Amino acid sequence: MINNKRYYILFVAAVASLGGLLFGYDTAVIAGAEQSIQLYLVDSLGLSSFVHGLTVSSALIGCIIGALISGLLSNRIGRRNTLVIAAALFFLSALGSAYPEILFFTAGEPSLALLVTFNIYRVIGGIGVGLASAIAPVYISEMSPQNIRGKMVVLYSMSVVFGQTIVYVVNWQIALGRTTDWINDIGWRLMFASELIPAALFFFLLLFIPETPRYMALKHEYDKAYQLLEKLNGSKQVASETLQQIKQSLNTKTEKVNLFYYGKLVLIVGMMLAVLQQFIGINVILYYAPRIFENLGADQSTSMFQTIFVGAIGVLVSFLSFKLIDKKGRKFLLLLGSAGCAICLTAVAALFYAGVEGITTLLFILAFVAVFQMTWGPVTWVILSELFPNKIRGQAVAIAVTLVWGANLAASSTFPPLNEALGTGVFLIYGLISTFAFIFVLKFVPETKNKSLEEIEEVWLMNRKSRLEEVVELQKKIN
Numbered sequence: 001m002i003n004n005k006r007y008y009i010l011f012v013a014a015v016a017s018l019g020g021l022l023f024g025y026d027t028a029v030i031a032g033a034e035q036s037i038q039l040y041l042v043d044s045l046g047l048s049s050f051v052h053g054l055t056v057s058s059a060l061i062g063c064i065i066g067a068l069i070s071g072l073l074s075n076r077i078g079r080r081n082t083l084v085i086a087a088a089l090f091f092l093s094a095l096g097s098a099y100p101e102i103l104f105f106t107a108g109e110p111s112l113a114l115l116v117t118f119n120i121y122r123v124i125g126g127i128g129v130g131l132a133s134a135i136a137p138v139y140i141s142e143m144s145p146q147n148i149r150g151k152m153v154v155l156y157s158m159s160v161v162f163g164q165t166i167v168y169v170v171n172w173q174i175a176l177g178r179t180t181d182w183i184n185d186i187g188w189r190l191m192f193a194s195e196l197i198p199a200a201l202f203f204f205l206l207l208f209i210p211e212t213p214r215y216m217a218l219k220h221e222y223d224k225a226y227q228l229l230e231k232l233n234g235s236k237q238v239a240s241e242t243l244q245q246i247k248q249s250l251n252t253k254t255e256k257v258n259l260f261y262y263g264k265l266v267l268i269v270g271m272m273l274a275v276l277q278q279f280i281g282i283n284v285i286l287y288y289a290p291r292i293f294e295n296l297g298a299d300q301s302t303s304m305f306q307t308i309f310v311g312a313i314g315v316l317v318s319f320l321s322f323k324l325i326d327k328k329g330r331k332f333l334l335l336l337g338s339a340g341c342a343i344c345l346t347a348v349a350a351l352f353y354a355g356v357e358g359i360t361t362l363l364f365i366l367a368f369v370a371v372f373q374m375t376w377g378p379v380t381w382v383i384l385s386e387l388f389p390n391k392i393r394g395q396a397v398a399i400a401v402t403l404v405w406g407a408n409l410a411a412s413s414t415f416p417p418l419n420e421a422l423g424t425g426v427f428l429i430y431g432l433i434s435t436f437a438f439i440f441v442l443k444f445v446p447e448t449k450n451k452s453l454e455e456i457e458e459v460w461l462m463n464r465k466s467r468l469e470e471v472v473e474l475q476k477k478i479n
Contacts, residue, residue, distance in 0.1 A: 005234040009144060012209045013152040016139045017159040018202040019083055019132030022090050024163025025195055026125045027063075030056055032171025036188035041115045051115075057412070058119040059126035063405040066130020071398030073131070075218070078211045079139040086131040087203035093125025094195035125195075134401040138393060141385035142212035145233055146452045150325035150382050157378030158318035163198075165311030170194050172308065214390055214453070217246045245454035249390045259396065262389050262460040267396060269444050270387050273334075274400040276437045277380040278407035280341050281430030282372045313366060314373035321378045329449035330379050331441060337375025338438035344368035345431035352427070376437075380404075386448050389457035 030037075034056050042052045066086070073082045100118040101107045137153050144152040171191050175183050213232070216225035222243065229239035259267060324333060347364045388396040418426045448456050 005232065009148070009152065009232060012143050013140045013155050015202075015205045015209050016083065016136045016143075017156045018198065018205065019086060019136035020156040020159035021163035021166070022087075022195070022198055022202060023129045023132050023136075024160040024165075025167045025198060026090060026093065026129050026163075027059060028164040028167045029171070029191055029195060030059070030122075031168070032175065033188035033191045036184040037118070039184055040188075041110050041118060044110045045112060045115065047115075055115070055119055055122075057409065058122045059129065060405060060409045062123035062126020062128075063130040063133070064126075064402055064409075065123070066127035066132075067134050067398055067402040067405055068130070069127075069398070070131050070134035070401065071394035071396075074135050074138070074215075074398075075394040078215050079135050079142065080206060080209060080211050082131055082135045083139065084203065084206050086128040086135070087199055087206060089124050089128030089131070090199035091196060091203065093121050093128060094192055094199055096121030097125065098189045098192035098196075130401065130405060133404070134397050137381045137385035138397055139212055141382075141453065142214045143232060145238075146450060146455075148326060149386065150330065150449065151322055153382040153385050154318065154322045154325050154378045157381050158315065158322065161311065161314035161318055161373060161377070165308065165315055167191075167194070168308045168311050213243070214246055217243065217250055218390070222247070242452065242454075245452060246390065249454050249457055259392055259399075262392065262457070263463050265444070265463060266388060266460045267399070269446075270384055270396060270400045271403055272440060273380050273383060273445070274403040275407045276433065276440065277376050278404060278411045279430070279433050280338075280372065280376060280437060281345065281411065281427070281433070282369070282377065283408055283412050310366065310369050313370050314377070317370045317374040318378060321374045324374075325379065325382060326449060329447050330383050331445055331447045331449075333375045333379045334383075334441045334445065335438060337371055337379070338434050338441060340371035340375070341368055342431045342434035342438065344371060345427045345434060349425060349427040349431065353425075383445070383448060386453055386456060389460060390453065 034052075037055060038052045042049075042055065070082065073085070096102065097118065099107070100114055100121060101109075105111070105114045105117070137156050140152045140156055141149055174187050174190050174194075178187055210228055213225040213228045216222070216228065225246070226239055226243050229242050230236055233239050233242065321333065344364050344367045348361060348368070351361045351364065384397055384400050415426065418429070422429070446456070446459055
């Protein structure tokens with residue numbers, strides 16, 4: 001019975017984690033195709049590099065849209081059904097991005113309308129990413145028993161990094177041994193089309209997993225929720241106790257519950273974690289790694305290989321996070337990650353200033369990637385999926401994930417001008433942000449290890465009650 005329970009939980013978590021794999025796949029696939037897209041749809045039309053930049057990053061617009069609507073969708077139609085929509089959007093985007101001429105245009109005849117159409121398909125895929133990035137961790141969190149919840153959500157984060165690494169390898173294999181003309185004519189289309197396979201698999205497998213028990217309870221389907229909780233926990237007593245906790249959580253008077261019902265602190269903590277995850281600087285390394293490695297003396301071919309190595313490191317260290325997340329706790333890993341990132345980034349800046357370019361600097365960059373992907377990368381998604389109370393989880397996660405994508409766009413778009421103005425001193429800025437992150441986590445972030453989602457909610461309720469009591473006491477003194 002126990003083994004069957006574990007296999008079932010692992011299955012549903014693995015299926016939901018395919019949303020993470022597609023998240024990584026969809027956002028990184030453009031890396032191999034962007035030069036061909038520039039030649040076909042930008043340079044051929046005499047458009048500027050600014051338009052090319054918008055085309056490369058257009059999926060991020062969709063990510064923000066998807067994250068914004070994720071809370072509404074997940075509360076209206078359910079967590080699983082929202083992921084089904086995301087899977088369909090991934091498939092449509094892959095098909096349309098690979099062959100944007102499919103309905104209204106002729107291949108080989110670039111036009112402004114075709115460029116807009118291509119970007120629309122990329123935005124559609126971005127909406128899928130935004131939905132999956134917000135809902136998949138929540139789905140896994142709501143389906144997992146508290147003693148393994150962290151590990152299961154880390155599976156999602158591991159899948160994101162794995163998806164990025166897979167697509168780097170796929171793009172490399174498609175281009176391997178081919179002429180530049182072939183890549184610019186056919187190869188870039190195959191890169192986008194390769195996403196059709198995981199997108200179709202994700203859609204198909206989602207049909208075999210259930211809705212979460214907390215969403216069932218939200219819709220007053222208590223019998224179904226109890227049966228699923230018994231299946232997930234392997235115990236009637238635990239299922240009954242958990243369902244009672246969920247009911248008690250959801251029975252808070254609806255008219256009084258809004259985003260600020262549990263206090264502002266829970267929202268501030270979630271929002272700050274979302275922003276800090278991006279401002280620490282990981283996407284600067286991931287997006288601009290080839291350029292950074294070339295600055296360290298590598299040629300173009302070697303720098304592309306080193307980029308794949310960066311992805312592989314992320315996958316490997318994610319296994320450490322999987323082992324530590326439920327043993328050491330979320331807060332411990334965030335503190336470790338903040339300190340490690342601060343040291344590595346400050347060292348990179350110092351070495352650049354000292355004129356040391358080579359293996360030593362490269363090792364500190366790779367160490368930064370390893371530390372981040374073991375800590376802030378996966379742990380932020382774990383905490384965001386369990387931090388917010390049941391009643392506001394959909395809306396609050398949507399806001400937090402929207403900030404993730406907004407901060408991603410801000411961090412990646414500000415790096416070039418900051419790098420131009422400050423040189424390698426920009427890495428010192430990210431190091432200082434990491435130091436601030438350490439202080440913030442130490443002071444404000446609660447430990448959620450081995451607590452049920454309802455027990456975490458109780459922390460915020462107690463915080464709210466204590467603040468209300470302080471207000472009442474203050475009013476008495478004034479009167």
